[in-house]
Amino acid sequence: MIELQGLTKRYGETRVVDDISLTVEQGEFCVLIGPSGCGKSTTLKMINRLIAHSEGKILVGGEDITSLPPERLRRRIGYAIQSIGLFPHWRVADNIATVPKLLKWPSSRIAERVEELLALFQLDDDGLQDKYPHQLSGGQAQRVGVARALAADPDVLLMDEPFGAVDPLTRDTLQAELARVHRQTGKTIVFVTHDMDEALRLASRVALLNAGQLVQYDRPAELLVAPANDFVRDFIGRADLGLKLLSRRRVEEYCRPAQRTRNNAIASAPITWQVDADDRPMALLGGRLGEPETARTVVNPEWTATPEMSMKEALSRMVWFRVTALPVLDVEGRLLGEVTMSGVMGHRP
Amino acid sequence: MNVSALPRPPSSRRVLLISLSVLLIALMLGMEQLAPLFRALFPDQDPAMYQRESFLNLTLAHLALVLVSSLISVSVGVAAGLFVTRPAGREFEPLVSTLAAIGQTFPPAAVLAIVVPIAGFGFVPTLVALVLYGLLPVVQNTVAGLGTVPSQTLEAARGNGMNAWQILWRIELPLAMRVIIAGVRVSVIINIGTATIGSTVGAKTLGTPIIAGLVGNNLPYVIQGAVLVGLLAIVTDLAFERLEQRFSFGESGKA
Numbered sequence: 126m127i128e129l130q131g132l133t134k135r136y137g138e139t140r141v142v143d144d145i146s147l148t149v150e151q152g153e154f155c156v157l158i159g160p161s162g163c164g165k166s167t168t169l170k171m172i173n174r175l176i177a178h179s180e181g182k183i184l185v186g187g188e189d190i191t192s193l194p195p196e197r198l199r200r201r202i203g204y205a206i207q208s209i210g211l212f213p214h215w216r217v218a219d220n221i222a223t224v225p226k227l228l229k230w231p232s233s234r235i236a237e238r239v240e241e242l243l244a245l246f247q248l249d250d251d252g253l254q255d256k257y258p259h260q261l262s263g264g265q266a267q268r269v270g271v272a273r274a275l276a277a278d279p280d281v282l283l284m285d286e287p288f289g290a291v292d293p294l295t296r297d298t299l300q301a302e303l304a305r306v307h308r309q310t311g312k313t314i315v316f317v318t319h320d321m322d323e324a325l326r327l328a329s330r331v332a333l334l335n336a337g338q339l340v341q342y343d344r345p346a347e348l349l350v351a352p353a354n355d356f357v358r359d360f361i362g363r364a365d366l367g368l369k370l371l372s373r374r375r376v377e378e379y380c381r382p383a384q385r386t387r388n389n390a391i392a393s394a395p396i397t398w399q400v401d402a403d404d405r406p407m408a409l410l411g412g413r414l415g416e417p418e419t420a421r422t423v424v425n426p427e428w429t430a431t432p433e434m435s436m437k438e439a440l441s442r443m444v445w446f447r448v449t450a451l452p453v454l455d456v457e458g459r460l461l462g463e464v465t466m467s468g469v470m471g472h473r474p
Numbered sequence: 475m476n477v478s479a480l481p482r483p484p485s486s487r488r489v490l491l492i493s494l495s496v497l498l499i500a501l502m503l504g505m506e507q508l509a510p511l512f513r514a515l516f517p518d519q520d521p522a523m524y525q526r527e528s529f530l531n532l533t534l535a536h537l538a539l540v541l542v543s544s545l546i547s548v549s550v551g552v553a554a555g556l557f558v559t560r561p562a563g564r565e566f567e568p569l570v571s572t573l574a575a576i577g578q579t580f581p582p583a584a585v586l587a588i589v590v591p592i593a594g595f596g597f598v599p600t601l602v603a604l605v606l607y608g609l610l611p612v613v614q615n616t617v618a619g620l621g622t623v624p625s626q627t628l629e630a631a632r633g634n635g636m637n638a639w640q641i642l643w644r645i646e647l648p649l650a651m652r653v654i655i656a657g658v659r660v661s662v663i664i665n666i667g668t669a670t671i672g673s674t675v676g677a678k679t680l681g682t683p684i685i686a687g688l689v690g691n692n693l694p695y696v697i698q699g700a701v702l703v704g705l706l707a708i709v710t711d712l713a714f715e716r717l718e719q720r721f722s723f724g725e726s727g728k729a
Contacts, residue, residue, distance in 0.1 A: 175633055200635035210630030214648050214723040223634045257724035273634070283633075 126151050127172060127281060127313060131181035134167055134337075142167050143337035144181070149330070151280075152311045156324040159334035160360070165317045168334070169283055172315065173202045185281060200224050203274030203282035203312075207290045210270060211258040217243075217269050218254040224277040242272040245306065264295035271303065275310070284316045288323065300326055321361055325349075325373055333357055345373055368437055376439050376464055377432035380453045383463040386410070396450045396465065398424075404459040406452040412465075414447050422448065429454050430464055439464050491712040498705040505529040505698060512694045522694045524683040533702060535678040539597065539669050543604035544662045551609050551661070552654065555616025556642075567617070574613040577606040582668050586675050600672030600679075607668055608661035615657025619650030651721040659714035666707045670699070680706070 127149040134142040142164040149155040157165040170176040172183055174195040183190045190198055203224075211220050218239050219226075225235045243249040246268040258266055267287060274282055288296045304327055307314060318324055324331050325345045332342045341353040349370045352358045361369060384397045385404075396412035399421070406429075411418040428446040430439045430453045439451055443466055450465040501508075506529070512522040551574070557563040558570050582603040589599035623646050631641045647654075670681025680703045687695025 173633060175629065196635045196637045198635075199633060204630070204633035206626060206630055206633070209624060209626045210633075212627060212630070212645060214645075214721075223636075227635050227640070260724060 126184075126186060127155075127315065128184040129168070129172075129181065130184070132168065132171065132178055132183060133180035134164070134171060134176065135179040141337050142171070142178075145334075145337075145339045146181075147332055147339060147342050149313055149315060151313055154307055154314045154316065154327055154329040155332060156328035156330070157315065157317045157332050157334060158319060158321065158324045158360075159340075161319065162336075163334040164337040165319075165334050166285055169285055169315060169317050172281075172283055173199045173204055175199075196227075200227055200277060201279055201281075203277075203279040205270045205274035205282070205284045205287045207267075207270075207285075207287060209290070211266055211273070213258050216255050216257055217248070217261070220258065220269055221254075221273045221276050223273055224279075228277055230277075238276060238278075242275060245275075245309075246272050246302065248272065262295075263291040264299060267291055267295075267299055268302070271306070275306075275312070280313060282312045282314045284314065286317055286319070289318075296323075303327060321369070322372065325369055333360060335360075346370070349373070368440075371440060371469070372435050372437040374436040375432065376430045376434045376436060376453055379436055379439075379464045379468050380432065380462040381464075381468060383452065383460055385460065396463065398452055398460055398463070400460055403457075406454070406460045409448060409450065409452075412448055412450045414449060424452060431455075432461065436464070436469065440466075440469055487712065487715065491709065491716065494705060494709050494712065498702070498709050501702060501705065502530055502533045505702075512698075516694050519692055519694055524686065524695045524698050526686070527678070527682065529680075529698070529702060532678065532680050532682055532699075533706070536666075536669055536680040536703070536706070539600060539604065539672060539677065539679060540662065540665045543601050543665055543669075544608060544658070546601075546605045547608035547661055547665075548612055548658050550605070551612025551657070552616050554609075555613050555620065555654075559617060559620045570613060571617070574610040578610040580606060582607050582671055583674075586671070590675050595676035597672075597677050599675055600669065600677040603672070604665045604668060608665045611657040611660040611664070612654075613657075615653050615660075616650070619653030619657075620646055622653060623649045648721065652718050655714065655718050655721065659711065659718070662714070663707050663711055666703065666710060670703055 129145050129147050132142060132145045133140060141162075145164075145168060147155075157168055159165050167176055171178045172185065172190070174190060185198075185202065212223070215223075221239050221242055222235045225238055230238075239254065240249070243254055248254070248265065248268055253261075253265070258269070261269065267290075270287060271284070274284070288299050291299065300323060306312075307327075316327060328345050330342065331345050331348050333340045333348070335356055341348060341357050343351075348357065349361060349366060352361065358366070385400050386397050387400065395418060397410040398406045399408040399410060400406050406424045408424055409422045411420065413420050413422055425446070428442050428448055428451055430442070430451040432453060432455075443449065443451060449467070450463045452463055453461045455461050506523060506525075509523040512519075516522045554570050554574070558567040585603035585606055586599050589602045593599050593602070627645060627649070628641065631645045636644065669677075669679050670684055672679050673681035673685045680699045683695040683699035684703075687693060687697075687699065
């Protein structure tokens with residue numbers, strides 16, 4: 126648990142962080158977000174004393190952070206930055222082992238922990254642990270950075286725009302992986318970003334900062350549905366507020382029973398799925414814009430949905446393939462239900 | 475200066491280093507065996523082979539002078555470079571750089587002229603001149619090398635709980651080592667060449683036959699001294715090149 130109480134940072138007369146108070150509960154994924162210069166990075170770095178605070182108090186696990194030497198504090202708090210923060214002269218395994226070595230763990234325990242982390246981040250390919258950072262891809266380097274931060278099993282993890290330097294595709298994978306690691310480990314994470322989509326995707330709580338002040342601290346859905354003021358609304362992006370909201374929703378919340386048939390006959394419902402003997406959808410009968418209700422469209426794997434998919438993606442697929450419904454499939458490819466265009470509209474946020 | 479960037483496979487550099495080392499040792503031990511060759515080439519010179527001192531002794535004395543002066547240059551230079559890159563010494567950076575630069579602007583011959591009246595002839599004044607002369611590349615490259623360590627790397631080191639000493643020993647020095655060694659390399663190579671002038675004030679070096687040859691108008695003497703000094707410099711340079719590569723961390727040959 127992390128508590129910021131009246132946290133302030135002054136440089137001369139300017140208050141870059143101005144009287145911020147918030148509590149990050151155990152296991153929470155807190156994203157600090159705001160425009161450039163809003164003080165989000167400074168706030169993060171005050172938590173592990175990379176920057177000294179001017180006023181107020183920071184408690185980590187109930188303890189005032191000034192009560193122990195900064196090095197001891199930092200070894201108890203994971204810290205990950207952009208991939209360039211890896212030590213270029215150390216191999217992957219040595220980079221990951223940084224904090225355990227500082228804590229003087231026995232080498233067998235260090236080796237065990239490194240193995241464990243390589244597996245957790247799917248970095249256990251042949252020879253990868255013996256590579257130097259510059260021999261890694263951007264995504265691999267970033268995974269190593271996060272693995273290093275987790276090495277000594279800290280309760281708290283601080284991350285400063287860790288995915289800022291990777292391409293969108295890799296960032297997407299890394300975000301999914303971080304979300305998984307967060308679920309698996311239950312760490313308390315404080316994460317700085319300026320990317321609202323990233324914040325909405327990862328956060329269990331979002332702290333929106335502006336000019337050093339905390340504007341709103343809420344769950345992502347609340348931020349979208351009940352923005353505190355116009356700044357919040359503008360920052361989230363007024364134009365695609367609805368899409369942002371859908372990006373937080375998963376297909377399973379919208380999924381409803383599907384009408385099935387084993388042959389070409391049109392059933393009573395306007396949208397019917399023709400399935401094979403294993404309940405796998407083969408074709409959609411009706412449900413295609415601008416075509417007669419009897420039209421038969423063969424199901425293409427590209428316009429199917431899974432329960433974990435975001436509704437934003439599902440909607441995007443519907444629009445792109447001009448269908449008013451997507452089949453929701455389980456891992457075996459069997460029909461679980463359907464999401465429909467009218468279902469998206471009908472659902473209350 | 476960056477010889478390692480030459481498009482040559484490292485194995486051929488190794489062969490070159492080994493064969494030149496063998497040649498150097500052979501000449502050092504057996505220069506006297508070449509007397510018939512020099513007599514044939516310079517029939518008018520008598521004697522055509524420097525014999526007042528063995529070339530082995532001259533080379534060892536030369537090496538001792540270079541080794542001692544380089545050790546002092548490197549320890550003082552690296553220490554000064556470290557000092558001015560720490561928070562406490564940062565304000566002394568311009569002063570130290572200027573002093574080191576003055577040390578190099580001063581011609582070694584002038585330093586000898588000043589030091590001889592104080593310290594007498596021989597080893598000591600030459601040592602002082604070489605130390606002053608070799609300081610600048612070491613200081614400069616130490617400061618430059620530490621400056622190449624990315625600030626993000628340092629922040630990561632701090633953020634992971636390293637203290638100032640651990641950051642210096644585990645992160646900064648290893649990452650700066652390549653550039654620092656390049657500075658030491660320049661300093662040592664300069665000193666190998668410059669040490670020869672020590673013979674003008676009576677220090678025993680490979681310059682002794684060269685000076686004797688220049689004074690006595692004896693070209694074979696000059697060649698015998700110069701070939702050994704030249705070989706010594708090339709072999710040392712190649713050896714440093716290999717040392718630098720140890721700190722490339724998988725980036726073979728990249729500066």
